[in-house]
Structures are given as structure tokens and as C-alpha cells.
Amino acid sequence: MKLGIFGFGVVGQGLYHVLQQSNTIQAEIAKFCIKNITKPRSLDATLFTDDKTELLDNPEIDVIVELIDDAEAAFEIVKTAMNSGKHVVSANKKMIAEHLEELLALQKQNKVSFLYEGSCCASIPIIRNLEEYYDNDLLTSIEGIFNGSTNFILTKMINESAPYKDVLKEAQDLGFAESDPTLDVEGIDARYKLCILLYHAFGLITDPHTLFTLGITKINTFDIEFAQKNNFEIKLIAKAKKIGSQIDATVLPTFVDKSSILAQTKNEYNAVILESAFSESQFLYGKGAGDKPTGSAVLSDISALGYGYRYEYKKSAKSKEKIELHEDFQMRIYVRFADQQPDEADFTEVLEKYSSRYGNYWIGYISRQKMKEAQWLEIPEINVIALG
Numbered sequence: 320m321k322l323g324i325f326g327f328g329v330v331g332q333g334l335y336h337v338l339q340q341s342n343t344i345q346a347e348i349a350k351f352c353i354k355n356i357t358k359p360r361s362l363d364a365t366l367f368t369d370d371k372t373e374l375l376d377n378p379e380i381d382v383i384v385e386l387i388d389d390a391e392a393a394f395e396i397v398k399t400a401m402n403s404g405k406h407v408v409s410a411n412k413k414m415i416a417e418h419l420e421e422l423l424a425l426q427k428q429n430k431v432s433f434l435y436e437g438s439c440c441a442s443i444p445i446i447r448n449l450e451e452y453y454d455n456d457l458l459t460s461i462e463g464i465f466n467g468s469t470n471f472i473l474t475k476m477i478n479e480s481a482p483y484k485d486v487l488k489e490a491q492d493l494g495f496a497e498s499d500p501t502l503d504v505e506g507i508d509a510r511y512k513l514c515i516l517l518y519h520a521f522g523l524i525t526d527p528h529t530l531f532t533l534g535i536t537k538i539n540t541f542d543i544e545f546a547q548k549n550n551f552e553i554k555l556i557a558k559a560k561k562i563g564s565q566i567d568a569t570v571l572p573t574f575v576d577k578s579s580i581l582a583q584t585k586n587e588y589n590a591v592i593l594e595s596a597f598s599e600s601q602f603l604y605g606k607g608a609g610d611k612p613t614g615s616a617v618l619s620d621i622s623a624l625g626y627g628y629r630y631e632y633k634k635s636a637k638s639k640e641k642i643e644l645h646e647d648f649q650m651r652i653y654v655r656f657a658d659q660q661p662d663e664a665d666f667t668e669v670l671e672k673y674s675s676r677y678g679n680y681w682i683g684y685i686s687r688q689k690m691k692e693a694q695w696l697e698i699p700e701i702n703v704i705a706l707g
């Protein structure tokens with residue numbers, strides 16, 4: 320294989336290192352295409368170009384590896400590569416989640432492989448497991464910690480009382496966070512990953528914007544103290560549950576019991592729990608961000624191209640039932656507020672009310688639709704955390 324690699328940032332360099340250390344892959348790097356040609360690089364300058372046609376128009380390059388931080392530019396690169404008959408490996412969850420249908424069509428039209436294991440939970444081989452191992456089992460739910468940066472931030476905030484701003488900066492310095500870290504802390508990155516996994520798990524294509532998502536930016540010491548008093552950890556949980564032919568999918572900060580497997584998942588580690596009819600509960604665990612862990616997933620895709628592997632998207636091909644996203648579910652939530660309180664009429668039932676000079680909270684049931692429409696959710700002092 321001759322590889323044309325786009326991007327030499329955290330993941331591009333991680334891939335370079337794992338490729339150097341792996342002695343089983345028959346792949347040669349033709350060139351890296353990057354954005355800024357004047358930036359100093361750790362490798363010989365002849366290996367770099369800022370002209371994408373040098374890679375895309377080179378007939379000797381049969382595999383394009385797309386590892387850049389610009390989703391729209393990435394989509395153009397991937398489209399051109401596939402239309403030129405090249406196989407593509409990517410880790411770009413934003414690009415994949417936002418263009419999934421077009422990408423499926425491009426693979427089919429051009430009879431090429433498009434693999435993207437690194438896009439979901441970095442080193443955890445979740446996509447290929449969903450494609451191959453869970454081919455015939457009846458999956459009922461997939462849930463877990465799908466973002467390394469927020470898990471790193473929450474671990475440090477809760478276990479080490481570290482300030483949010485400092486740990487966000489640390490997550491950026493370690494190469495875990497996206498170039499735009501809002502994608503991480505607002506839960507959007509986890510939502511992209513959930514969208515991709517929804518297709519591989521259940522055959523459901525979803526517009527990422529439709530999934531109800533809350534991030535971790537409003538969590539404060541009052542919430543952390545509530546968690547500690549009640550033996551909880553706070554985790555950003557992405558979850559999709561199949562009820563009949565309907566799917567309930569959300570990304571929410573969630574109180575999880577300290578003894579649970581998800582509470583034990585710390586720092587940049589990710590975790591996925593799968594529930595299915597025959598194998599019942601299974602757990603996958605591994606680093607969800609970082610150079611070499613993500614590089615290893617990309618390497619595994621490159622290796623799979625060596626034996627002609629491609630996703631068959633079996634769930635969508637085999638499914639006889641029409642799977643739909645459904646929003647009419649009740650959620651049990653904790654809502655913390657200061658002077659302005661949430662609208663009680665929005666709640667189906669308020670189970671508990673607490674008030675003190677340090678802060679107030681309610682615990683209650685509310686429908687997803689009411690949550691989506693709630694104006695009070697925009698108030699900076701109001702924070703919602705799901706109760707699992």
C-alpha cells in the first residue's frame with residue numbers, strides 16, 4: 320500500500336510513530352499534506368506538501384488517510400479520493416456524522432473501502448465489533464463514555480478538586496481536545512460518535528442536531544458536593560436504548576454510582592457497555608483520545624485494507640423493521656438553580672426539593688420534549704444532570 324496522509328498533528332504524528340514501530344504492515348508513506356508548509360516538522364521537508372492534488376492526483380497512492388481538524392475540507396478530500404478510486408481511512412467523527420448518507424453512497428458508487436475506527440472512542444475497536452461480532456445478536460442498548468477530554472476534566476475536577484479552566488487547558492496540551500474544544504465540553508463530539516454508532520448498532524441514520532445533548536460546562540462545586548454526598552461520580556454519558564422499533568438516544572452529564580463500571584473509567588479512558596438479547600451485558604474499555612491510541616486504531620484500519628476489508632453495514636441491510644428515533648421519553652433529572660427557578664409546570668412530577676443559602680435543587684421527572692423546549696435551561700445558573 321502507498322499512503323497519502325492528510326494531517327500531521329496529534330493523530331497524524333501518532334500514526335507515524337505506530338507505523339514506524341509496527342513490523343507487520345506493508346505500507347509506505349508517500350507524503351503528508353498539511354495546511355501550513357512553513358511550520359517546523361520533525362521529519363524531512365520533502366515528505367510534506369500543502370498541495371492536496373499531489374496526493375489526490377497521484378495514481379501510485381492507493382490509500383488516503385484523512386487526519387485533519389477541518390470537517391468541511393476533510394469531506395472534500397475524502398469525496399475526491401473516493402471518486403478517484405482510492406480507499407480512505409479517517410478519524411473525523413464530525414465529518415462522518417454530518418455526511419454519513421453521502422459517504423455511504425460514495426463508497427458504493429466507487430466500490431472502495433472507507434474505514435473509520437479511530438473516529439469513535441479512539442483505541443476501542445467498537446465499530447468493527449458492532450459490524451462483525453454483533454452481526455446476528457439483537458442489540459438493545461449501547462451506552463458509555465465516548466469523549467476522553469470531558470472524562471479527563473471531570474476526573475480531575477471531582478477527584479482532585481482542580482479548576483475547570485486549568486484542566487481544560489491540560490486536556491488541550493495533551494492533545495485530547497478538539498481544535499475547537501467547545502465540541503468536547505458541550506457534548507457535541509460525543510453526539511457525533513453516538514450518531515456513527517447508531518448506524519453500526521441499529522442501522523439508524525440520524526441528523527446529529529436532533530439528539531438531545533447537554534455538556535459539562537455548567538457543573539459547579541455544589542453539583543460535585545451533591546455527587547460526593549450521594550456516592551456518585553459525574554460522567555458525560557452517551558446512550559442509545561432500543562425500545563421496540565424506537566430508539567431513545569441522548570448525551571447527558573449523568574450521576575453514576577461510584578461502584579459502577581462507568582465510574583471506574585477515569586481520565587482520558589472511554590468505555591462502552593453493550594446490552595443484547597443473547598450475549599447480555601458486555602464492556603469495552605480503552606484510551607479514548609491521544610496520539611498513539613488513536614494512531615493504533617488508524618493503523619488497524621490500514622491493516623484491514625490489506626485484506627480487502629470494508630464495512631457491510633449489516634444492521635441496515637438486514638433489518639426488516641423500520642427503526643426510528645423517538646423523543647417521547649421521561650427523564651429523571653437533578654436540576655440545580657440559584658435565584659431563578661425552573662418552571663415547575665414543565666415537570667411531570669417533582670420528587671424532591673432542596674433549598675439552602677448555597678444553592679437549590681429539585682429532583683423530578685420531565686419529558687424529553689419539555690426539556691428540549693425549556694427556556695430556563697438557557698439560564699447560566701441552572702444546571703441539569705441526569706439520574707441514571
Ligand SMILES: NC(=O)C1=CN([C@@H]2O[C@H](COP(=O)(O)OP(=O)(O)OC[C@H]3O[C@@H](n4cnc5c(N)ncnc54)[C@H](OP(=O)(O)O)[C@@H]3O)[C@@H](O)[C@H]2O)C=CC1
Binds near residue numbers: 355389413607
Ligand atoms: N486528538 C485526538 O485524540 C483525536 C482526534 N481525532 C480526530 O482526528 C482528526 C485530527 O485531530 P488532531 O490530530 O487532534 O488535530 P491537530 O489539530 O493536532 O492536527 C490537525 C492537522 O490537520 C492539518 N490540516 C488542517 N486543515 C488542513 C487542510 N485543509 N489540508 C491539509 N491539512 C490540514 C494541520 O496542518 P498544520 O500542521 O499545518 O497546522 C494539522 O497537521 C480530527 O478530525 C479529530 O477529531 C479522533 C480521535 C482522537
Ligand SMILES: N[C@@H](CC=O)C(=O)O
Binds near residue numbers: 438495496503
Ligand atoms: N476530542 C476527542 C478526541 C477523540 O475522539 C475526545 O476528547 O474524546
